[in-house]
Amino acid sequence: MRDVRRASGLSQRALADRIGVDTQTIKRLEGGVGSVATLIAAMTALNFRATGVGRGSSLSEQLRDCRSKRAWSLEQVAAKTGLSRTTVASLERGGGSVASLVKVLAVLAPNARRQAPERSYWGQGDRADRDSRFTPPDFMDDIYTAFGAVDLDPCADVRSPVIANRRILVSEGGDGLVEDWFGGLAYVNPPFSNMLAWLRRAYEQWRVGNVRTVVCLVPVRTDSAFFHDTLIAEADIFLLQGRVKFLSPQGKSQHTPFSLMVVTLGTTAEQRRRYAELASGHWLARI
Numbered sequence: 001m002r003d004v005r006r007a008s009g010l011s012q013r014a015l016a017d018r019i020g021v022d023t024q025t026i027k028r029l030e031g032g033v034g035s036v037a038t039l040i041a042a043m044t045a046l047n048f049r050a051t052g053v054g055r056g057s058s059l060s061e062q063l064r065d066c067r068s069k070r071a072w073s074l075e076q077v078a079a080k081t082g083l084s085r086t087t088v089a090s091l092e093r094g095g096g097s098v099a100s101l102v103k104v105l106a107v108l109a110p111n112a113r114r115q116a117p118e119r120s121y122w123g124q125g126d127r128a129d130r131d132s133r134f135t136p137p138d139f140m141d142d143i144y145t146a147f148g149a150v151d152l153d154p155c156a157d158v159r160s161p162v163i164a165n166r167r168i169l170v171s172e173g174g175d176g177l178v179e180d181w182f183g184g185l186a187y188v189n190p191p192f193s194n195m196l197a198w199l200r201r202a203y204e205q206w207r208v209g210n211v212r213t214v215v216c217l218v219p220v221r222t223d224s225a226f227f228h229d230t231l232i233a234e235a236d237i238f239l240l241q242g243r244v245k246f247l248s249p250q251g252k253s254q255h256t257p258f259s260l261m262v263v264t265l266g267t268t269a270e271q272r273r274r275y276a277e278l279a280s281g282h283w284l285a286r287i
């Protein structure tokens with residue numbers, strides 16, 4: 001909490017003013033003492049989100065989600081933490097003390113940590129390295145189930161787990177920005193450093209009928225004229241909730257530090273409905 005507050009350039013007094021408490025309360029909170037209600041208010045003010053806890057818009061909702069995923073009753077959590085059932089129930093409603101919360105987190109979500117602040121780049125590494133992040137198999141499973149088998153990966157990589165009937169590989173002299181695409185479904189997770197060129201290419205190849213359907217996984221960058229003049233009218237766009245854990249060339253999983261969207265061309269309403277059942281997020285309404 002202290003680190004996040006300092007990184008936000010706020011004094012204890014300024015944070016206290018923002019959430020309507022006195023400075024002493026913030027001091028105590030940063031020492032691990034206080035109420036969960038104040039903690040949640042401070043987290044909201046600092047845009048401090050926890051990850052590794054479960055889904056929900058507040059820490060208490062996340063706790064509830066985490067417990068139900070583990071299929072534990074309130075009594076079981078109480079027994080594991082040495083707290084009363086009432087205290088555990090109260091934490092899940094945003095009540096209770098930080099000390100009790102810490103005990104519950106240790107049992108329910110030992111990997112809980114602060115979600116990294118959003119940034120618009122992958123971070124360390126040269127461009128080739130940053131562009132080599134592979135779609136994880138669990139993300140692809142939802143794509144295959146909702147949209148069918150992938151015919152073409154036009155920006156493939158031999159290290160990627162994406163299953164496609166045909167792959168265009170730079171390592172074999174291919175170039176997905178030059179070669180014609182073809183087939184039913186093209187799945188495109190492009191080098192993000194050149195995202196716009198790939199979205200244009202996907203659109204052109206779909207427009208001329210070389211591919212029937214395109215599904216692209218890209219960062220939510222919507223400032224281009226191309227996005228507003230063309231894609232917004234013709235693509236169906238799914239805004240993903242949470243961050244996707246991509247695979248690095250070293251085989252490590254790494255959450256994107258930025259938000260992602262799935263841009264689809266030529267998908268059917270039935271396919272989109274199925275995808276929304278599987279993935280967390282929302283289709284942008286087209287009016």
Ligand SMILES: C[S@@+](CC[C@H](N)C(=O)[O-])C[C@H]1O[C@@H](n2cnc3c(N)ncnc32)[C@H](O)[C@@H]1O
Binds near residue numbers: 153161175189192
């Ligand atoms: C973000 S990775 C995605 C790989 C794979 N499509 C996946 O989803 O796991 C993008 C890949 O595109 C490849 N690439 C870059 N420029 C390309 C081009 N002109 N034609 C085909 N592939 C290219 C890079 O080698 C890189 O591995």
